[in-house]
Amino acid sequence: MVGKEGIGSRIFDLVNTCMMLLLCVVMLYPFLNVIAISLSSSEHILRGDITIFPKGFNINGYSYIFKDPFLYSGYLHSIIYAAGSTFCMLAFTSLMAYPLTINDFVAKKFFAIFLVITMFFSGGMIPSYLLMRSLNLLDTYWVMIIPGCISAFNVLLFRSFYQSIPTDLRESAVIDGANDVQILFRIFLPLSKPLLATFALFGIVGSWNGWFEALVYLNDESKYPLQLILRKYLFTLSFEAGSGSAAMQAMLSQMKMDPKNIQMAIVVIVMFPIMLIYPFLQKYFVKGVMIGAVKG
Amino acid sequence: MANLRNFLGKSWNQRYLFLMVLPGFLIVLVFSYFPMYGIQIAFKKYSAARGIWESNWVGLKYFIMFFNDPTALRVLKNTLLLGIYSLLWGFPAPIILALLFNEIKNSVFKKLVQTISYLPHFISTVIIIGIIRTFTEREGLFNKIASFFGVDPIVFLSEPSWFRTIFISSNIWQGIGFGTILYLAALSSINPALYDAANIDGASRWRKVLHINWPHIKSTTIILLIFSVSGILGTDFQKVLLLYSPDTYEVADVIGTFLYREGIIGARFEYTTAIGLFQSVVAFILLVAANMISRKVSDTSLW
Numbered sequence: 001m002v003g004k005e006g007i008g009s010r011i012f013d014l015v016n017t018c019m020m021l022l023l024c025v026v027m028l029y030p031f032l033n034v035i036a037i038s039l040s041s042s043e044h045i046l047r048g049d050i051t052i053f054p055k056g057f058n059i060n061g062y063s064y065i066f067k068d069p070f071l072y073s074g075y076l077h078s079i080i081y082a083a084g085s086t087f088c089m090l091a092f093t094s095l096m097a098y099p100l101t102i103n104d105f106v107a108k109k110f111f112a113i114f115l116v117i118t119m120f121f122s123g124g125m126i127p128s129y130l131l132m133r134s135l136n137l138l139d140t141y142w143v144m145i146i147p148g149c150i151s152a153f154n155v156l157l158f159r160s161f162y163q164s165i166p167t168d169l170r171e172s173a174v175i176d177g178a179n180d181v182q183i184l185f186r187i188f189l190p191l192s193k194p195l196l197a198t199f200a201l202f203g204i205v206g207s208w209n210g211w212f213e214a215l216v217y218l219n220d221e222s223k224y225p226l227q228l229i230l231r232k233y234l235f236t237l238s239f240e241a242g243s244g245s246a247a248m249q250a251m252l253s254q255m256k257m258d259p260k261n262i263q264m265a266i267v268v269i270v271m272f273p274i275m276l277i278y279p280f281l282q283k284y285f286v287k288g289v290m291i292g293a294v295k296g
Numbered sequence: 297m298a299n300l301r302n303f304l305g306k307s308w309n310q311r312y313l314f315l316m317v318l319p320g321f322l323i324v325l326v327f328s329y330f331p332m333y334g335i336q337i338a339f340k341k342y343s344a345a346r347g348i349w350e351s352n353w354v355g356l357k358y359f360i361m362f363f364n365d366p367t368a369l370r371v372l373k374n375t376l377l378l379g380i381y382s383l384l385w386g387f388p389a390p391i392i393l394a395l396l397f398n399e400i401k402n403s404v405f406k407k408l409v410q411t412i413s414y415l416p417h418f419i420s421t422v423i424i425i426g427i428i429r430t431f432t433e434r435e436g437l438f439n440k441i442a443s444f445f446g447v448d449p450i451v452f453l454s455e456p457s458w459f460r461t462i463f464i465s466s467n468i469w470q471g472i473g474f475g476t477i478l479y480l481a482a483l484s485s486i487n488p489a490l491y492d493a494a495n496i497d498g499a500s501r502w503r504k505v506l507h508i509n510w511p512h513i514k515s516t517t518i519i520l521l522i523f524s525v526s527g528i529l530g531t532d533f534q535k536v537l538l539l540y541s542p543d544t545y546e547v548a549d550v551i552g553t554f555l556y557r558e559g560i561i562g563a564r565f566e567y568t569t570a571i572g573l574f575q576s577v578v579a580f581i582l583l584v585a586a587n588m589i590s591r592k593v594s595d596t597s598l599w
Contacts, residue, residue, distance in 0.1 A: 009501055016399055020409045023393075027412050027473065030427045031419075033437075037430065048435030096320030099313035106307050111317055118324060120580060123331020124572035125552070126559040130337070131330050134344075147327040150320045180312045209420035212534045216560055227422045231538070234426050260430065267426045274418050282414045289477045 031271070038062070038264035045258040060257050061265030071269070073222055074229035078208055081225055084145035086203030090196055092150050097158035098184045115152035125216070132217055143217045144225070154199065157291060161195050162188055198288040201281055208274065230270050233263050338570035358570035368554070368571065375550040375575075378536075379528035382464050387524050389468050390475030391517060395505060397476060398483050410480075413473025425538040428466055429453065454543040463539060463548075467532070478520065482513045518596040526583030529575050551575050 032052040037045060041056025049055065065071055099105045100112055123131075128147075137143040165188060173183050189196070211227035218224060224232075237259035274281070307314070333348070338358055340351040362368050393413070400406040416424070431437045432452035439449045452458045486508060494504050533552020540548035551571060559568030591597035 006500070012399070012501065013401070016396055017405075019396065020400065020405070024409060024412045026469065027415055030431070031415070034427060034430065046435065048437075048440065092320045092323065095316040099310075099317050102313065105310055105313050106303060107314070107317070111321065114321070115324065118328040120583075121332060122328060122576065123334055124569065124576060125555050126565055126569045126572055127331035127334030127337070128327070129560055130334055130342075130348075130565060131327070134347075135326075146323060150323045150327075152324070155320065180316070184316070205418060209418075211420065211422055212537070216556070227420055230422050230426070234422065234429065263426060264430070267423050271419060271423055274420075278415065278418065279411070281418060282411055285414070285418075285474075286477055289474075290481060 031275075034264050034267050034271075037260060038268050040261070042258040042261060045260050061261035061263075062269075064257065064262050065265050065269065068229075070221065070224070070229050070232075071226075071266070074224055074226035077223055078226040080141065081144040081214075082204045082207035084141070085149050085207050086200055088145055088149040089154065089203045090199060093154045093158050093199070094189060094192070094196070095184070096150065097155050097162055098180070098188060100155070100159045101162045102180075115155055119152045129216060138217055139220045139223060141223070144214060148213070158192075158195065161192060161291065165191055194287070195291065198284045198291065201284045202288055205274065205281065205285075226270050230266050233266050237263060335569060335573055337566050338573050340566060342566050354566075358567045359574065361567060362571055362574065367549075370546065371549050371551055371554040374547055375529055375531055375552075377547075378460060378463065378531050378550060381460055382467060382531065383524050383528060385464050386468050386471070387521065389472045391479055391513065393472055394476035394479035394483065394513070395509060397480060398509065399501070399505075410473065410476070413476070415473070416470040417474035419470070421532075421535050421538060424466060424470060425535070428462065428539065432462065453539070454541065456544045456547045459540070459544045459548045463536065467535075478516050479513050482516045483509060486512050514594075515596045518590050518594050519598065522583070522586045522590055522598055525586040526579055528582060529579050 029052065033050065036050050036052055036054045038061050039054035039057055039059065040050050041058055044050050044055040096111075100108055102108065132138055132143055132147070137147075169187055170183055173187055178186070209227065211225065211231060214225050214228050215231075218228075221228075337348055337351065339353055339355060340348070341354050342348070342351050397406060397410060400409065433439070434449050434451065438452060442448075442450060450458065452462060490508050491504060494508060499507070529551065531550050531552065533550050533556070536548055536550055537553050537556060540553065555568045555572055558564045559572075587597050587599065
C-alpha cells in the first residue's frame, strides 16, 4: 500500500510533520523562556533578547524569593489544602458512592436525585460567600478543604466504577457474614486503586492550581496558598518601570535586578512540582478523562 | 402502618449504608443546598443581623435595577460576546488537531507531540497570566514580532481591542492539546477494516477523513458542543480577573468579574445575587435548548 501513496499524500505528511514540530515549539517555548528569564541579568531582560537560554546568568531572583517567608508559608499551605481536600474528596466520595450501587438500599433514589440536582443548580458565588461568612469559615483552613470536596459528578463516576465490579463478589462476602463497611474497605476499595490514584492526582493538581476560592475566602495573608503569593508578586511588582514603590525600585536597581527576574523565578518555583510529576500526571489524566467520558 | 414499620425496619438494617452516605450528604446539603436557599436575597433587602429568612421582601427591585444599569448591560454583552467568540474559535481547534494527530504515522513521534501538547493544561491560570504578561509587554515577544513587520509597539494588555484576541488565543493554547483526548479516543475505536475497504475503493486520505473519521467523532462532537453552548455565559472569569484592568473593562468585564467586584469587594450582595441568578437561569435554558435542538437534528443528546 505504501508504494501507492500519491504525491499529495506525501506532501501532506511533510506539512503535517512540520506543523506538529511547530506545535511543540509553541507549547514549550513559553516555559523555556520563563526559565531563561528567571536566570538572566537585568540588562538582557530590559532589552528583551532572551529566548531559551539565560543571558548574563545569575540566580539573584531566586535568592531574593527564597528570603521571603511568605513563599514557605505559601508552599506549606498549598500542600495542606491540596492534601486535605484530596483526602476528604477520596474518603467521602468513595463512601457516598458505595450505597448508591446497592439496588436494595431504601434511600438510593433519594440520594441520587439529591446529588444530580446540584449538577444543574447552584447557589452561586455570592450566596456561597455569605454562607461561609455566617458559618464563620472565612480565614480558616476548613473553607479551603471541605466545601469543594464532594461533587455529584465524582460520586456518580465512582458509582459507575463500583458497578463494574462483579456483584458476585459482594454477594459471596455477604454470605460469609461481611457487613457493608467491610465489603467497601476489603473488596471495593482495593479493586478501585487505579480510580483512587487518578482522582488523587486530579484533586491535587486542581487544588494546587486553584486560587480564586482563596482570594474570596481568605484575607489573612499568612494562610495564602502559593498561587496567591505568586499573584501578589505579579501584581505588585509591576513590569513597567516607574511604578511600584520607590524603596523597592531602589533596592532592585542596587541588586541589578529587574522585577521580572523575581517574578519569573517564582513562576518557576510554583511550576516546578507540576513539571516534576508531569510525565506521570498526564498519563493518569488521560485515563481520568476517559473514565469521565464513558460515564458522560 | 405495616408498610412504614417495614420501611423503618429495613432502614435500620441498612444503617451502615446511611452512615456511609452521611458525611457526603451533609457537605452537599450545607455547601450546595444552603447557598441555593440563600438565592432568595435576590428578592430581599438583606440584613446580616436579621438573617436571610427575616429580611424584608423587595420583589424584583434588583432585577429592574440590573436592566437599567448601563454597566451591568455592558457586562452582559461582554460575557455573551466573549463566550460566542470563544466557542467559534476554541471549539473546532481540538477537533482539527485530533484529526491531524490521527494522520501521524510514526507512533513514537505522535505520542511525543501529544504529551507536549497537553502540558499547558496542567499549569495554573496565575502562571499563564505571568507568561502572557511577559510576552505582551513593551519588550516582549509579540512586540518583537510586530516590530519585525514594522508595527509600532503595542501595550497589548491596555488595549481593549486586543483583549479578546489575547484571552481566546491563550485559552486555545492552553486547552487545544488536552481537548483532543476524547476525539482521539473515538478515532482509535475505528475498525481498521474500514480503512482497508476504503483503500480498495481507491479513496484518498481526505475522503477517508470525511467518510470514516468524521462520522466516528460526530457524536462526541455534538455532546461536547451541547456542553460548550450551555457554558457560553460561563467564561473563565477567574482568568479575566487576572488579565483585565480598568483600561480594558469596556470589553473585558464579564458577569463573574462584576459579581466579584461589586458583590465580594463592594458588598452589594442582593444585587449581585440577582445577577448571578439571572446568569444561571439563562445557562440552564441554553443547556435545555441545545440539548433539544441536538436531539431533533442529530439523535444525539444528553438525556
